[in-house]
Amino acid sequence: MKHISYWLLFLTLFPGAVLAQEDTDKKALHPCGTPAGIDPWLRKYLAAPTTYPESSDTLWAGLQIHLLGRDDGSGRFTPDRMLDAFYRLNEDFTPTGIRFYFKHPWNLINSTLWFQHDSIVQGRAMMFANNVPGALNVYFMVRAAGNCGYNLPYAGIAMAHACSGANDHTWAHEVGHALALPHPFLGWEGKTYNPDLPTPDTLLYDYTHFHATPDTVVPAPLDTALVEYVDGRNCAIAADRICDTGPDYLSYRWQCNAQGMSTVQQRDPAGAPFFSDGTLFMSYAADNCQRRFTPQQIQIMRTRLLTDRSSWLATEAPVTGLVGQTAQLIAPINQAPSPVNATVLQWAPVPHATHYLVQVSKVSGYGIRDFEAVVTDTFALATNLTPNWNYFWRVRAFNAASVGPYSASGRFLSVSASAVQSATQAGWRFYPTLLPQGVPLAVEAPAAWRDQPLVLSVFDAAGRLVYRAEHALLSAREWLLLPTEKWTAGTYYLVCTGSQGTVRQPLLLAKP
Ligand SMILES: [Zn+2]
Known part of the structure; x- marks a missing residue:
């Protein structure tokens, strides 16, 4: 169950409020x-x-x-x-x-x-x-x-x-x-093309780190690249040696025109003028210019995967289908009141999804999240919300190979209140208070809660549903055997819903 334990780990490391990221300015970074x-x-x-x-x-x-x-x-x-x-x-x-x-x-x-x-x-x-x-x-x-x-x-x-x-x-x-593709401007890395100087036929370059093994890193070896001509005469032996990528000498981040071409005109060693193709992912054109690999580049990458990198390939499709649909939110929606300490978020399953990202935020852009979790069920429990806020929440379904779009946002009003009572205040008793793994939990429910269908859910501290069952309590004291062997030690919340309303009880699971 490596997968399950991972998501638990993941959740413990992304708790509570998630703040906007501090990033370096992209413009200050070298493209590659x-x-x-x-x-x-x-x-x-x-x-x-x-x-x-x-x-x-x-x-x-x-x-x-x-x-x-x-x-x-x-x-x-x-x-x-x-x-x-x-x-x-x-x-x-x-x-x-x-x-x-x-x-x-x-x-x-x-x-x-x-x-x-x-x-x-x-x-x-x-x-x-x-x-x-x-x-x-x-x-x-x-x-x-x-x-x-x-x-x-x-x-x-x-x-x-x-x-x-x-x-x-x-x-x-x-x-x-x-997957073995060079830059189309191979040889120009670290050099700046100068239109006022004649273009050389060859360039020396340093391929310090570009080896099949790291053992020849020092001292820096040098290699020679031929400069590519516009007419294609040397395309198979010059620059990236790929013929359906044209000549390109621009080794800095550059902006393209509406056709995706460079605005800087270059001249090949014979003096023929040309512009660089910024639509290529392997160029240094700005992100808004890039959109493709060429057919030969695709052929090279696929062959590389089929041979030298075949260990990366799955022998069969790792998922049964791609996630394409948005999740339909079930509750709470339409600004329904929902408790700050036990808001159960619920949505309908999405075909082919194995995981869901759930976010709760005070702002529609979700730049700061009050709650964020990755879960495998279609429920999550948000706690520690601020009272009297009109919260936004949304869900994004995914699996190992694809990511669906975000759902539309649901809205709910956080209330501090009595909608969810503390179970002990409502007259319930649970023991032992520190529950050892594998030991049944004794539950004593007030008479008003007995002999009726109840939904019992247990959520971990990060809001992930770990247990859900329908259960009627028929006697004054019952023992609930929860699958605690699969759970890590720590705090959990038992949420019980019936005709009397909803009660919530923290559970403390002991270390094994
Ligand atoms: Zn690169």
């Missing part, structure tokens, strides 16, 4: 820290592409996500942003026939050093310490050595929060590198 180079696999492939396997199937590539936080767990990429980024990655890859999925639960790492690392050497150490085999390992942190992102061919991808938004393509770009 992936050092220049032609992957040795790509050299071999391009020399004899027809000898490699082909497939027209959807290729399901497994991801291992690592979310970095500081030593105290703060600063971490929030689940809503993670889902936005994941949605964007799969959208960007839709034409490739490659679909990414969460192979394992997200790994939460607390390390201030790695969370805001300054050098790729530190990032490499982080990856070596945490990589999981059989998946593409991707790390999200606030600072990735001054870059929007980078890929180490022998280790994994690092992503800066500021460049991992719902409309950013850095992740697609770095996955392109991980």
Whole structure:
């Protein structure tokens, strides 16, 4: 039950109010820290592409996500942003026939050093310490050595929060590198094209980190790239060696025109003028320009997955269907009053969903959340809300391979009140007060609550439903055997609803 224990861990680390993220300004970051180079696999492939396997199937590539936080767990990429980024990655890859999925639960790492690392050497150490085999390992942190992102061919991808938004393509770009694609401007990294100088035929570049193994990192080796001509005469041996990406010499973040082309005119070594294609994910054009991989780039990435990176591939589709629908909210809606300490949020199941992100906020934009949880059921319990607020709440369904849209917002009015009574004040008794695992809970209900159908629910401290049953109490004292062996020690809430109303009782589960 690794999956279950993970979500519990996840919830304990995202408790209560979730504040807006502190991000570095994206404009201050270098677009990509992936050092220049032609992957040795790509050299071999391009020399004899027809000898490699082909497939027209959807290729399901497994991801291992690592979310970095500081030593105290703060600063971490929030689940809503993670889902936005994941949605964007799969959208960007839709034409490739490659679909990414969460192979394992997200790994939460607390390390201030790695969370805001300054050098790729530190990032490499982080990856070596945490990589999981059989998946593409991707790390999200606030600072990735001054870059929007980078890929180490022998280790994994690092992503800066500021460049991992719902409309950013850095992740697609770095996955392109991980699947052997170079920049179309290979050779120009770290150099600035000057239209006033004649364009050279060759460029020397440093491929320090771009090796199949890390053992040749120091001293920095150099390699030579041929500069690509406009007429395509040397496209198979120049720059990225990919012929359906045209010449491009722009190795800084640049803005495109309405056609997605650069406004900077360049001239090839023969003097022929051209503009760079900013629609390519592998270029350094701004995010609003980028929208595609070329057919040859797609062919290369798919072949790479089928051969050298086949360990990332699922042998069968990891999910039975994609999540496409919004959740229908059931209660509370229409500004219904709901108790500050026990608001049970309920929605209808969404086809193919295995998980739901639930958010409660005082503001319609959800920039600050009073409650946020990832749950596997269609209920959540929000506690510690502020009285007399018209709250917004919404749900987003997802599974390992897809993310649905957010539901419409529901509204409820938080009331401090008597709608939910404390069970003990209502005359109930529960014992033992510190419940050992596997021991039945004794329940003594007042006569008015007996001999009628009751719904008994238990929620953990993060609001996740862990138990729900219909049960009638027929005698003055009954023993309730809850599946506590599966639960971690800590505080839970028993919520009981019947014709008398609703009562709530905290339960303390002892350490085993
Ligand atoms: Zn790059």
